[in-house]
Amino acid sequence: MPSVFTHAAVPLALWCASERGRxxxxxxxxxxxAAMLPDADVLAFALHIPYADAFGHRGASHSLLFAAVLGLVACALSPxxxxxxxxxxxxxxxxALSHPLLDAFTSGGLGVALWWPWxxxxxxxxxxxxxxxxxxxxFFSARGLQTVLSELRWVWLPLFSCVLGWKLVQHRAPTDQTSP
Structure with a gap:
């Protein structure tokens, strides 16, 4: 899994790319x-739920269904x-969906149960x-530092580049859309 900090990168990038106040x-x-919540499943280790179990790490909480349920909760809380x-x-x-997608690009673990419960x-x-x-x-070890550098290279830098590119395109777009 990427670190919990990197899971926050996607919502932060979307916020930065959006219009102010949007x-x-x-x-x-x-x-x-929502981007961090799927990793709450690490509590399964303390409950002696095996990693490969549907409710183990990277299981049900890393699914499309879980992301959809969080979306429904947000819909109810929209006001x-x-x-x-x-x-x-x-x-x-x-x-929420960005979490398992990022996890799927990592070099370890058992993969993500994206299609659970199907x-x-x-x-x-x-x-x-x-x-x-x-x-x-x-986390605060040589391996942790290598992870942070990997995340900077493969997640943060591409997201920053996308946001910057989007902002440049938006800035150059004509503001007057009236036709003759």
Whole structure:
């Protein structure tokens, strides 16, 4: 898995790329929480649930269904999130889905159960450049530093480039759309 900090990169990038005020602070917070929440399944280790179990690490909480459920919760909370129902559901679902997609690009683990409950097969991306993050007790180590550098290269830098490119395109777009 990428570190918990890197899972927050996608909602932050979407917020940076959007027009000022388009994504409220509350909606951004919900998106960041949704992007990080799937890793709460590490509690399964303390409950002696095997890693490969449907409710183990990278199992059900890393599925399309889980992202959709979080989107429905956001839809219900949309007035509090200061967003339309569609915007809240789409943003939170996309942020939650970014988590298993990033995990699928990592160099370790058992893959992600993206299609749970329809399939318990664990999937990886065909290309896996992101170093898998060590758990908390080993994060501040040489391996943890290598993980951070890998995440900067393969997640943060591409997202920054996309946001910068989007902002440049938006800045150069003509503002007067009136036709003769």
């Amino acid at each position: 994504i409220s602070a509350r909606l951004l917070g919900a998106g960041v929480a 509090w999130l200061r967003a339309s129902r569609v915007q809240a559901a789409a943003f939170v679902s996309a942020c 399939s318990e097969q664990r999937l990886f991306a065909p290309w896996r450049p992101i170093r898998v993050s060590p758990f908390a007790n080993n």
